[in-house]
Amino acid sequence: MKITVAGEQKEVKEGLTIAELIEQENVENPQYVSVSVNDAFAKSGDFATYRLKNGDTVEFLYFMGGGR
Amino acid sequence: MAFSNEQLERYSRHIILKEIGVKGQKKLLNARVLIIGAGGLGAPAAMYLAAAGVGTIGIADADEVDLSNLQRQIIHATDDVGKPKVQSAQETMNKMNPDVTVNTYHEFVTSENILELIKDYDFIIDGTDNFPAKFLINDACVMAKKPFSHAGIIRFKGQLMTYVPGQGPCYRCVFKNPPPKDAVPTCKQAGVVGAMGGVIGSLQAMEAIKYITGVGELLTGSLLTFDAIRMNFHKVKLPKADGHCAVCGTEPTITKLIDYEQAECDGV
Numbered sequence: 001m002k003i004t005v006a007g008e009q010k011e012v013k014e015g016l017t018i019a020e021l022i023e024q025e026n027v028e029n030p031q032y033v034s035v036s037v038n039d040a041f042a043k044s045g046d047f048a049t050y051r052l053k054n055g056d057t058v059e060f061l062y063f064m065g066g067g068r
Numbered sequence: 069m070a071f072s073n074e075q076l077e078r079y080s081r082h083i084i085l086k087e088i089g090v091k092g093q094k095k096l097l098n099a100r101v102l103i104i105g106a107g108g109l110g111a112p113a114a115m116y117l118a119a120a121g122v123g124t125i126g127i128a129d130a131d132e133v134d135l136s137n138l139q140r141q142i143i144h145a146t147d148d149v150g151k152p153k154v155q156s157a158q159e160t161m162n163k164m165n166p167d168v169t170v171n172t173y174h175e176f177v178t179s180e181n182i183l184e185l186i187k188d189y190d191f192i193i194d195g196t197d198n199f200p201a202k203f204l205i206n207d208a209c210v211m212a213k214k215p216f217s218h219a220g221i222i223r224f225k226g227q228l229m230t231y232v233p234g235q236g237p238c239y240r241c242v243f244k245n246p247p248p249k250d251a252v253p254t255c256k257q258a259g260v261v262g263a264m265g266g267v268i269g270s271l272q273a274m275e276a277i278k279y280i281t282g283v284g285e286l287l288t289g290s291l292l293t294f295d296a297i298r299m300n301f302h303k304v305k306l307p308k309a310d311g312h313c314a315v316c317g318t319e320p321t322i323t324k325l326i327d328y329e330q331a332e333c334d335g336v
Contacts, residue, residue, distance in 0.1 A: 006302060007302045029247075029252055032247045032251060032252055034242055034243060034244075036304075036306070036307055039306075039307055039308075041307050059305075061242055061243070061291060061306075062227075063199065063243060063247050063252045064221065064222055064226070064227050065197065065198055065199045065220055065252055065254055066197050066220055066221045066222040066255030066258070066260055067105055067107060067108055067109040067195050067196050067197040067219060067220055067221055067265075068105050068106075068108050068109070068110070068137075068141075068195065068197035
């Protein structure tokens, strides 16, 4: 199936979970990433069971604390 | 207020823009912007806002200029090492543009003083380097109904979003709570390219100018991310303001400001 991750189209396996996608994408500090699917937040407790569907748009929102 | 000939010339590139014009330039001269943190983000933001003729600029920072700051904090120079950052920033802005009144706050921004600090300003710029300060600024601005620009930078990456009361999610809607101390690295621990502060801090100044003049679309409801390695900007549409948000929701559970513990190596 095809999904869009951070603006890029990707071919991924059918029924991929958010947790699997996080691993596949080598997300930094995965325990602190916020995830939105089709402009709605997914609960972090659901990442392991949340199965993505064909056409989903996924965004990773990272903590970025620097500035000075 | 009529413009002097000098002002007409100084701001001619603004005045010629149909979106700004004489009216917009007057709005800028009457505007009050507070910058919290006179560092990597705050330095370019302050300089562009001073150059733009934002009439009153407040700058808050408790630190003194350190040699390791000069790689990115372009408002300070080699001679300023050891000086309070707010003083060095004030001197630079005064030299750039005599139209600007600079108010300095040489102090840590805490739950005790932040509401008093932001009270008299129209727009706030978060140029801090740690999560406790970023959450404090968010919560205070939500409570005081003040618009602000949030930003963060690290290594070759940066991001920013704008909060305007009633017009989209706040920082806490997206990020909920600060990560545990030292769980997510700071610039001091991980490094940052100096120009990243220039890119993202300038975008924060741009948001302030657009808010003041009422031009265009702000980053309300979206987070703009920049990856310099891939040279890629990406605008992430954020989920709508969370009615259940602990601070901006309909039944907030956070009604008092919180001073979270911060990583040992930083300080605001």
